[in-house]
Amino acid sequence: MAGGVIVLGAGPAGRALAHRLLAAAVPVTIVDTHPERVWQSTFACWSDELPDWLDPAAFAARLDRVGVAGTALDEVDRGYTVFDTPGLQRSLTLDGAEIVTDRVTGIDGARVHLKSGQVLTGDVVVDCRGALPHEAPRQTAYGIVVDKATAAPFLDGQDALLMDWRGGIVDRRALPSFLYVVPLGDDEYLLEETCLVGRPALGLDELKRRLDVRLGGLPTGVRRIERVAFPMTGSSPQPWREPTFRFGAAGGFKNPTTGYSVAYSLKCVDDVVDALAAGRDPMPELWPASARAVHNLRLRGLSVLLQLNPTxxxxxxxxxxxxxxxxxxxxxxxxxxxxxxxxxxxxxxRSVDMRTRAVVARGAMSTPGWTGDAHREG
Structure with a gap:
């Protein structure tokens, strides 16, 4: 390429894209209001989703299987990886990038207008600023980080618990919540009470109360607290139609059943880099007809989850x-x-009872009502 790529946002998707573009000798400019802010969230994924170029320093724990519990405990025999979040951020080096600390006020083709009045011009602009729909269903969670000895009684003999719904129904009319327990390395574990999705989702105060009840009282020696609240859909229901190419959670890479998007972004980033380095539009390669159809099916799956009662x-x-x-x-x-x-x-x-099957069918056929495009700034 004769020019360079302007990447908007220095979160996991934006930083990974910039890192791999630089490795491919493509000039990069990154725009973010706080480009050096240390990431605080816990990220995890299925191990087989990861690309092979990631630095091992990005991982806090790699597990062969995880526990799940509805009414009884079971195991999912599939590898699961918990990121070392600061390690992941450090591993995605940005040596050689031009970093601009500013707020985006507008995008006009390959021109980016900033709050300072500066206008940046590149060959391509990629928006990686995350998903910001105001009306979207959300996932919320309240977690505490404790030592292994404190976490052990709640693991039920597992190395990690992906979902433990036991005790998560406190009111048949209220949203259920589950316990998520994963190792973070350095003898630390996250115990997190999670509302998978709601519109509105459970508030953090309610999740803290439920975690307190579940654990029989919040333990002493809590090392830090994690608060989670994010939309479960991207910024547009049809990201492949947007005039500016969006990547990561901003570009429809968030799975609306789980809320995970980091591994998707890491896995697909080299496809984007290859296209941009060759002067091609990456959109057709990322969003063939089959991917668009799967995206629409998953949005309908989210509609289903919102209509199910706790049981x-x-x-x-x-x-x-x-x-x-x-x-x-x-x-x-x-x-x-x-x-x-x-x-x-x-x-x-086919596996659920007839009443649940009817709810699933209605949800799958309904048109989601939250997928209007978001107002974006920053």
Whole structure:
């Protein structure tokens, strides 16, 4: 390329894209209001989602399997990785990039207008500023970081618990929540009470109260607190139609069933780099017809989750994790596997009771009402 790429946002997606562009000798300018701010969130993914170029320093724990519990404890025999968040950030080096500390006020083709009055011009602009729809369903969580001895009684003999719904129904009319327990390295564990999705989602005060009840009182020696609240959908229901190329959570890479997006971004970043370095539009390669269809199916899956009552929600996930790993992988990790996604959805529908099946069918046929484009700034 004769010029360079302007990357908006220095979160995981933006920083990974800039890092790999630099490795491919593509000039990069990064714009962020706080480019050196240390990431605080806990990121995790299925191990088979990860690209092979990641530095091992980015990982806090790599597990062969994780526990799940609806009404009873079971295991998912699939590798799970918890990132060392500061290690991941440090590993995505930005040597050679031009870093601009400013706020974006507008994008006009390949020109970026900044609050300071400066205007940047590049060959391509990639928006990696995250998902900001105001009306979207959200995931919320309240977690505490403790030592291994404190966490051990709640692991039920597992190395980690992906979802433990037992005790998560406090009111048949209220949203359920589950316990998430994962190792963070250095003898630390995260114990987190999570509202998978709601519109509105459970508030952090309520989740803290539920965690207190679940643990029989919050333990002494809490090392730090983690608070989570984010939208479960991207900034546009059809990111492939946007005039500015969006990548990461901003570009529809967030799985609306789980809220995960970091591994998707890391896995796909080299496809974007290859296209940009060759002067091609990466959109057709990232969003073939099969990927667009899977994206739409997952949005309808989110519609289903919002319509299930607490008991049905637990039954839904028991059926999901009872499927063969290959079907789980198709739905959770393969963004263009239309056949596998449809097979997985069909398996779940056939496994639940008739009343839950009717709710699932209604949700799958309804048009999501939160997918209007977001107002964006910054």
């Amino acid at each position: 049905q929600t637990i039954a839904f996930f028991e059926a999901f994790f009872a499927m063969p790993i290959e079907s789980q992988r198709s739905y959770l990790s393969r963004r263009d596997d239309l056949t596998g996604t449809m097979v997985a959805m069909t398996r779940v529908i």
